């Protein structure tokens with residue numbers, strides 16, 4: 001232990017009391033890690049079995065070019081996703097460039113003019129705002145697709161309002177599992193299932209679509225298993241295991257996946273084209289690693305919650321609460337604290353640790369956003385990362401971490417940064 005302490009002090013400038021705070025946090029969270037180990041073990045078995053069943057073979061790990069006809073590796077990856085997510089079909093491609101793109105495919109693939117999309121978890125994730133109701137940007141609204149939303153009530157879905165908002169045009173309901181840039185809790189698969197049952201009891205043929213970003217492998221069930229018709233996410237988040245270099249996935253009903261595929265490539269072409277370039281091995285190896293990596297990220301998230309709570313900040317969720325995603329929100333209430341915390345995280349990143357992040361106008365976001373990472377894959381947020389819109393109440397959304405040690409180092413270093421700049425004072429903390 002002493003060797004570790006000496007190392008942290010000598011090379012990362014950590015004070016004894018920061019290290020002690022981390023020891024305390026680590027001790028407090030111990031009982032909560034057991035459950036996570038079990039979930040990860042189950043999910044690992046599920047992934048291996050899916051690979052066995054699909055007959056994954058060495059020759060599937062090679063690449064294809066051009067049109068990508070008969071790319072058996074690509075098709076096998078989709079078979080494996082379909083099986084892991086218990087779906088009728090899957091679309092898993094490097095040509096899906098992000099989570100936003102994957103979700104947009106679902107919306108544009110399925111919705112038609114005069115249809116209505118109803119978000120039942122409040123305003124959707126920031127980057128989806130332009131997709132859904134942007135003006136003159138080829139949004140759903142530009143194509144005459146209507147939109148309405150129901151805010152959460154006491155941080156939970158408002159069943160009464162949802163019932164009253166569903167009408168004959170309501171064709172799709174959007175459920176966001178993760179908190180996004182908000183302070184509400186994430187939804188667990190069981191809560192999503194209950195919500196879907198409620199919606200389908202009102203109107204059987206409503207398509208229930210789940211934005212599953214940051215949710216994959218956090219639980220033993222995924223949204224399709226609790227009744228979702230479509231579910232989408234990013235491969236540089238949980239299911240890519242920190243190895244997939246890009247990509248997104250959509251899983252769900254066969255008919256709907258076909259529609260999404262026509263939107264991704266072109267009508268008539270659908271899933272049959274799309275070269276995997278050189279990423280088949282990385283995508284599939286990433287999926288193999290994903291349960292393990294999500295486990296490390298979750299351990300890190302629980303540590304972060306407890307450490308930052310002990311350091312005097314409001315955190316969501318608390319370390320003892322059940323999680324539906326890998327994100328921890330820390331409320332800083334002050335721009336300077338927030339920015340310097342992000343800079344501290346960056347200092348412990350494996351890549352670009354010498355670079356200091358600045359708030360910038362990111363495409364798709366309406367506020368300036370600061371992002372700290374130092375990741376191997378650009379913008380990857382299954383790797384330890386913090387993003388924060390520069391707006392009140394100055395909340396940092398911390399997620400990812402390929403390994404627990406890195407998360408602990410990052411959080412300790414970030415807090416040390418606040419002490420070194422006299423933005424925080426250890427003496428003010430209750431013992």
Ligand SMILES: *Cc1c(COP(=O)(O)O)cnc(C)c1O
Nearest residue numbers: 098099100125178180211213234
């Ligand atoms: C990250 C995220 C998205 C968008 O994914 P990108 O890959 O950043 O485009 C959408 N919804 C939620 C809840 C997310 O966390």
